[in-house]
């Protein structure tokens with residue numbers, strides 16, 4: 865769910881073991897922390913979601 869969330873900041877912390885960031889809780893996220901279910905998830909608009917997916921898949 866994180867990759868499609870408006871609060872997700874993919875690869876915001878390059879070269880760290882928790883490279884992603886959740887702006888909702890203001891905390892870094894590792895791959896193991898990405899959520900499949902999250903009550904705070906807010907769907908990003910399509911252009912934001914597409915850009916996030918690209919940044920997530922190509923750090």
Ligand code: SF4
Pocket residue numbers: 865866867869870871872873885886887888889899902903904905906
């Ligand atoms: S609010 Fe939930 S779904 Fe959205 S980025 Fe944070 S942890 Fe992921």
